[in-house]
Structure formats: C-alpha cells, structure tokens
Amino acid sequence: MTEKVTVKTEVSLEALKAGDKAELARMVELYSEPIYRLGLKMLGSEQDAEDILQETFMKALRSIQQFEGRSSISTWLYRIAMNEIFLTLRKKKPIEEPLDGYDGDGEEPEKPREIIDWCCLPENELMTAEVRETMNQAIEKLSPALRSVFILRDINHLSVKETAEALGISEAAVKTRLLRARLQLREDLSVYFSHKMS
C-alpha cells in the first residue's frame, strides 16, 4: 500500500512577512480545514476546534517575523496548533502522563486479541452511523499522545518527519505511537464487528 501524497502549493514566507494579505488568505485556505479537523478530533468539541483554529492563525501572525523557515510553514502551523491543543487539554483536566513524555514508546505493542476478518463486509455495513460512533469512541479512548500521531499521520497525511517536528518528538517515537494507535483502533473495531458478525 503506497502512502497518499498530498500536493500542496507552498505558501511564500517572504510574502507573508511582507504583510501580503492575499498570501495570508491562501495560507488560511490551505490549512484551516486540516487544523480544524485536528482540533475537533483531539478535543471532541466544535467550539474548541474553532478556538484552536483562530488561536493558531492569530499566533502564527504574531510570530511570523521570528519564524526562520527552518521547517515548512505547514509543520510550523501544526506545531502551533498542537501546543494550543495540549494547553487546552491540560486546562480541561490534569493529565497524569506528560503528553510529550509518553512513556509507552519503549514497550512492545500489544498482541492483537480479536482476530476476525470483517473486511469482507459490504461497504454499506462498514459506514453506518453506529460504526461511525464506534470509531469516534475508539479514537477518543486513545491517549492524546497516540491520538495526535494518528490524526497527523493517517488523517492529515503528514510525513513521519513533519509529525515528529509538529509534536516535538523523535521519528522513532512517531512510528511506535502510530503502530500502537492503529492497533488499538483496529482492536476496537474488530470487537464491534465480531459482535455484529456472530
């Protein structure tokens, strides 16, 4: 299976720094949907997602002159968004595990328990409202550390390197967490479908 490649027209940092509103609008047009989606999936609330969206671009505007362009603009925006998201998560409830020091990286992934092949189910049975709800619950069950990697990699199609930069973690940690997230989601869906198919 090949990774999906999203063709993005890169925004001009020079134009942004010069205060070019058309370029700012282009940047907003390109990245507002994935950033909103990231906020929504991480925080579970449309209002929070909207706040994240606004705060991300406002902070980006305020710090644009200091941004040296060592990473891509998209990675920079995602980094700002993730910082806002983690701040919001900490305010909502104190989290025992430090989000950026998730200590499961060194552990072996859990062995899959539910081995049932539900791939053969017809599309209309795989995309029901009940399945969507199960998928939502499954992603909410993931720790923020795993959820963020899954959303950035699999939903927003960032590369391993971009995801690592956006989250301030190593590429090895991205790969480990992605594996764990995927396996956990697979497990939850398999439990659901095993009940449906029995």
Next chain:
Amino acid sequence: MTHPQRNCQELLASLSEYVDGNLSKELCAEIERHLEECQDCQVVVNTLRKTIDLYRKVELEDELPKSVMQKLYFRLNIEDYLSR
C-alpha cells in the same frame, strides 16, 4: 527453524511500516512469506489496512463549517478574500 510465534511478534513490530510500503524489498518478502502461512497475521494486516481506510473516508466527510471559516477570515482581517 524460527518459532512461528516469534515471527508473529516480529511482524507486529513492522506492521505499520509494512502497510505504508516503507520496508525494504527483502523484509517485505519475508513478511509476505509469513503471511502465506499465518492466517491470523493476514487477518490483522487486512483489518489494519481497512481501519486506516475507514478513518480516512469518515474524516473526509467532516467539513469546516462556512460560519467558522467566515469568523476566522473576519478575525484575521482578510474577509475580502472569502470565496465560499
């Protein structure tokens, strides 16, 4: 001869990179040989791919509400560029 259970555990560690097509040809071939003999692992690979596929499909259905976009453009003083 390698113990079958150890191969399953080894496959698990490489699963993400296998489905993403990021492994070497040799490692892929090794995994595919294992999958031919191990029905359980084949099911895990299939359902893992399907899980990712489902999440991608569902997420694409979530659109950014127009009202949210409009508020953002106004806040950034670029409302002249609203196109939708």
